[in-house]
Amino acid sequence: MSYQAQAKSTQQKYVVDLSDPAGHSWQVDEPVEKGGGDTAPNPMQVLLSALGACTTVTLQMYADHKGWDLQEVKVDLLLDPEEPKAGEPRQIVRQVHIAGALDDSQKARLLKVAESCPVHKLLVGEINIQTALELN
Structure with a gap:
């Protein structure tokens, strides 16, 4: 599937307008300290929200498929809690909070499932970005 x-x-x-072929639209903006108006999430927050949304949906789908009582999922994300030193990788800290009548083995399985959401796999895998410039 392509996106x-x-x-x-x-x-x-x-301020950047974002859209997709289905007609959805949203925006990003930079914070005031970077010259923006802080009217929308910045690009890094949008990236983090994609990971959080994908994690949440993946856990919900898995629990639904298994018939588990997963009542709520909340995902807190933090990019670079400590400034990485030169040559060190960036770090995303993801804290998954779940509610429902789940036993310890179900909770452990959901933690593993969180690491298999498609956005997680994209971010930790190798990716090639091809860029071209077109003048209007």
């Missing part, structure tokens, strides 16, 4: 999204600059400094 598409488009990013387009706006008249507002650092």
Whole structure:
């Protein structure tokens, strides 16, 4: 399956309109200290939210498939809790909170399932980004 999204600059400094072929639209903006207006999440927050959303949906789908009583999922994410030293990888800390009548083996399984969500796999795997410049 392939996915598409488009990013387009706006008249507002650092505000970017995002859209997809299905007609969904959203925006990103930079914080005031970086020259933006802080009117929307910044790009890194959007990246983190994609991981959080994917984790949540993956756990819900898995629990539904198994017939487990997973009542709520909340995912807290933090990028670079400590500034990485030169040459060290960036770090995302993901804390998954679940509610429901689940035994210890079900909880352990959900933790493993969280690591198999598609966005997690994309972020930890090798990825090649091909970039081309087209002048209008």
